[in-house]
Amino acid sequence: MVATDGTLLYANKAFLQLVGRDEASIPDVRFQELLTPGGAIFYETQFAPSLLLRGALEEISFEFLKDDGERVPTLVNAVLRPEEGQMPAHILFAAFGAKQRRLYESELLRARRESEQVSEVVRRSSDAIIRLSADDLIESWNRGAQQIFGFAADKAVGKSIYLLISEGSRTALAKTIEKVKRGAEVVTETKGCRDDGALVDVSISMTPHLEAPGIFVGYSAIIRDATARKLAEKALLQTEKLASVGRLASSIAHEINNPLEAVTNLLYILEKRDMDHETKQLIHMAQDELARVSQIATHTLRFHKQSSGRTEVDLRSLFDSVLGLYRARLQNSGITAVNDCKGSTQLVCYEGELRQVLVNLVANAFDAMRSGGTLTLRCREVAFPSTASRAIRITVADTGSGMDKAVTQRLFEPFFSTKGIGGTGLGLWITRDLVAKNNGSIRIRSSTRPGSAGTVASMLFPCQPA
Amino acid sequence: MKAIQRNNVKVAGTGEQTLVFAHGYGCDQNMWRHLIPAFSAEYRIVLFDYVGSGLSDVSAFDRTRYSTLRGYALDVLEILSELDLNNVHFVGHSVSSMIGALAFIEEPERIETLTMIGPSPCYINCDGYTGGFERSDIEGLLETLESNHVAWAATMAPLIMGNLETPELAAELEASFCRMDPFIASHFARVTFLSDNRADLPHVTAKTLILQCQKDVIAGLSVGKYVHECLPNSQLVIMEATGHCPHMSAPRQVIGELKRFLAPTPVPART
Numbered sequence: 001m002v003a004t005d006g007t008l009l010y011a012n013k014a015f016l017q018l019v020g021r022d023e024a025s026i027p028d029v030r031f032q033e034l035l036t037p038g039g040a041i042f043y044e045t046q047f048a049p050s051l052l053l054r055g056a057l058e059e060i061s062f063e064f065l066k067d068d069g070e071r072v073p074t075l076v077n078a079v080l081r082p083e084e085g086q087m088p089a090h091i092l093f094a095a096f097g098a099k100q101r102r103l104y105e106s107e108l109l110r111a112r113r114e115s116e117q118v119s120e121v122v123r124r125s126s127d128a129i130i131r132l133s134a135d136d137l138i139e140s141w142n143r144g145a146q147q148i149f150g151f152a153a154d155k156a157v158g159k160s161i162y163l164l165i166s167e168g169s170r171t172a173l174a175k176t177i178e179k180v181k182r183g184a185e186v187v188t189e190t191k192g193c194r195d196d197g198a199l200v201d202v203s204i205s206m207t208p209h210l211e212a213p214g215i216f217v218g219y220s221a222i223i224r225d226a227t228a229r230k231l232a233e234k235a236l237l238q239t240e241k242l243a244s245v246g247r248l249a250s251s252i253a254h255e256i257n258n259p260l261e262a263v264t265n266l267l268y269i270l271e272k273r274d275m276d277h278e279t280k281q282l283i284h285m286a287q288d289e290l291a292r293v294s295q296i297a298t299h300t301l302r303f304h305k306q307s308s309g310r311t312e313v314d315l316r317s318l319f320d321s322v323l324g325l326y327r328a329r330l331q332n333s334g335i336t337a338v339n340d341c342k343g344s345t346q347l348v349c350y351e352g353e354l355r356q357v358l359v360n361l362v363a364n365a366f367d368a369m370r371s372g373g374t375l376t377l378r379c380r381e382v383a384f385p386s387t388a389s390r391a392i393r394i395t396v397a398d399t400g401s402g403m404d405k406a407v408t409q410r411l412f413e414p415f416f417s418t419k420g421i422g423g424t425g426l427g428l429w430i431t432r433d434l435v436a437k438n439n440g441s442i443r444i445r446s447s448t449r450p451g452s453a454g455t456v457a458s459m460l461f462p463c464q465p466a
Numbered sequence: 467m468k469a470i471q472r473n474n475v476k477v478a479g480t481g482e483q484t485l486v487f488a489h490g491y492g493c494d495q496n497m498w499r500h501l502i503p504a505f506s507a508e509y510r511i512v513l514f515d516y517v518g519s520g521l522s523d524v525s526a527f528d529r530t531r532y533s534t535l536r537g538y539a540l541d542v543l544e545i546l547s548e549l550d551l552n553n554v555h556f557v558g559h560s561v562s563s564m565i566g567a568l569a570f571i572e573e574p575e576r577i578e579t580l581t582m583i584g585p586s587p588c589y590i591n592c593d594g595y596t597g598g599f600e601r602s603d604i605e606g607l608l609e610t611l612e613s614n615h616v617a618w619a620a621t622m623a624p625l626i627m628g629n630l631e632t633p634e635l636a637a638e639l640e641a642s643f644c645r646m647d648p649f650i651a652s653h654f655a656r657v658t659f660l661s662d663n664r665a666d667l668p669h670v671t672a673k674t675l676i677l678q679c680q681k682d683v684i685a686g687l688s689v690g691k692y693v694h695e696c697l698p699n700s701q702l703v704i705m706e707a708t709g710h711c712p713h714m715s716a717p718r719q720v721i722g723e724l725k726r727f728l729a730p731t732p733v734p735a736r737t
Contacts, residue, residue, distance in 0.1 A: 004709075004714075005681075005708040005709040005715050005716075006708075006709060007708070030681065030708075032683055036610075037600075037606060037607075038603050038604065038605065038607035038608070038609060038610050039610050041599075041603070041604075041607045041655075041683075041684060042492075042610045042611065044492075044709065044710040044711070045490065045491050045492030045493070045560065046491075046493070046646065046651070048709070048711060049492060049493040049711055050493065052711075052714050053493075053499075053714075061610065061613040061614050062610070063606075063610070102613070105613060106613075109612065
């Protein structure tokens, strides 16, 4: 029995034993002081006001705190007795120990929290994780599923899984699902169908759920968007083809070099012989043409050779060599190539990679100028007074058709290509990677405005401190 | 949405001046029912429920807005603005003491006097200040709330009861008996017991009455004295009543002190 402010008026032996006090302590103790501090706050702020208004509360969980620090979980029923004659208003409490029940409850709470954490993982996964009933209806939906297929949960749940699959792939998937229903775990690839009708490559891994005695009750599917992987595989194949062509070319160049040397020497000997002026002229011409052949062979070799370390590269001759590879094609398309290098500029870098970067950019410029124009390779030394540092800026500029904003924004995305079947969409992606490997940065500006159309790729390489 | 509906605002009584009663954490406007009859003849009385308490619109709960006491203070100011009230006498219990103080700092013209029942600017002990609790105690409260979710959800059911004490409110009143959405209760508990508004106290220049009980385990005597020292224009009254809710357990004392405080020529308060 407790006064409205919590003061204990009477307590039976069982209660005193439960909370670990003796009878002598009753008059000085208030009910809330027997509780844990958190419980006391709950008593004062919620329990007591509510009890005074409601008149009764049942099965409220409180923890008493014994003198020795032990916590005693209990369930409490309370009834408010209003003022009656001599007897002021008071509260009757019945408390009973609830250790086992509280243990069970806290175990349940813990389990619930754990499963909430797991379901949070499922909910937020970028893979679609869905549960399916035995008759192929979607029972659960997550964020990943929405991202891949575009359907919101309310549009998908309750529908058939075949809604997510392109018509042409449904029969094949049905056969796969038959296997799952016989208890097999299956991973398969198929074409999914988004809510906007677009097709998407997906890989599906399905797991059957069985209940004793081996009854199939449903299955779960983890669906992953395989578009990027498919593209990467295709690009890898293409790259591998190109690489083997490169290897072949370099081995041919290597084989050609020896007879080339022999012919050069023979022409040299021939030149020293006495002969008429006209023959000499012809030999000179043959020597010049042969020199070009040998240069092409050397460059082809150099292009394939992997760069092992940074070397000092003369940019003017690098530009010449890159333009040399394209000379014939540039000329045929009516493109004027300009090598705009002031003096001799040296840059410490991986030569092979810088060469590849320039080749990529020149190739793009060439593609943009099918009806002629001017291609400029320029290098300039720039100084940054604020940081007392210097850098070399290399620009590859063309006067071609240019690109609009929608295209320039996505230039460096892998697999983004404007060249249709011929392009892998990896050129600029790799280019940026190679530039970054040489501590540089690259920016591309473009305009489609008539009169000033064209594209400028500008790279900045900081100079290594001497 | 209008604050009047959102906060289940009830207006009663007649008078030139307005008394606003703001309930504390854990209860709702019903906790004032013993006080209303004593004031409704002389004052206009405004009662309301904070969002998540009583019959407020739970759907208006916004975790961000109500992540600090300022959000609750803005609700109070919106109510006063919709009722077009200035210079009110604001009576706040427990956490509402600080909510009233913050509302005064924001728009001083709205609030003439503040009455704080069991106030505490900070419940956690820290750097030499004794708030009465450790952080782990608050965690304990949150645990207690959690283990009482089900039992407490039962109190959410509103009951219809005759209201004999305040016939001017309504003959029959949908009463809520301190009902509180269990999920919002945890949130409100965090905001209430983990806030630190000590730095705001010196800005509260309104004439303030602090009603301090004996043996208040939520806001002890030293906390009441601390608030009194920090407020520039306050009177501290230590009552004979015990506990944290004297307006429920000993309404007559609270009525007496409040009338004394609000009287045009106040008798010097006992200290």
